[in-house]
Amino acid sequence: MKILSTAALLGLGAIGFGGWYKFNSLKPKTLREYLEWQGLKVDIEEDNTWTAILEENKGIANRAINKESLDISDVKKWCSEQLVKEDYDSVKEYASVLCVDNLKKVRSKIIQKYGKDRIDKLLKQDEDYKVAYVFRKHIDGFLSLIGHQPPPASEDGEDNDNLEDAKIKFKEWCEGSLEKEVDESLVSNVLSLCTPKKFKTIKELVSQNGEELLTDPKYSSELSAKYEAIKNYDSWKAEKKGQLEEWCKEHETQPFSDKDVFTKIYPKFRFRCVKTK
Structure with a gap:
């Protein structure tokens, strides 16, 4: 074995020191630089983004900031203080989720784009889910999307x-989709499919469509003419004993969440009780 000379050993030491110097000169000086070197967006101006970050990472925020009840001002302040630090190893994992625009969930993306109120406006009540379902079940791909297969007629x-x-099934899909990883098509589907209709009853839909009911006193003659036209129909005789006005008023407040309202009652109601344009 060849023994190295003192000069050679000193030379190796110099090389080692040079490598150490280069490594440290390349290491990000501050936490901000470290995060930016990871390709993460650090400069966040929109409050909606801060709100989304906090909503998605409440547990992490509580541990990092050591405070139970937090709002976005607490997170902003903490990040502002940490980003300038040069000794950041103990907080870089926290900062990599709390101080950057790198949202992971569909819920968070909706909050970022439209505000937390948009989440609050999604379907919540069972009745609203049923109304939305009967009007959306015929959309191509909707049933397979939510995993529901109605039995044959x-x-x-x-x-x-x-x-x-x-x-x-519809509720499971909407709520589950909010917690899935960000996907722009999924965000779009949740917003369009999991938003309530603006009506619940037959009368509310007629009003939303800008239509009028024949039960309005000013259309009494048209209502009478409609009754004369249908009173001998088997479909009328089979279900009603009385005047058309009574039938219309009885059914106008029925919600679409009730069985058969959308498929049976509403088509008849439109023909019998809605003024034609």
């Missing part, structure tokens, strides 16, 4: 779809 055309089962 009866031979006489009777709709056998169970609204309670459909509501459960």
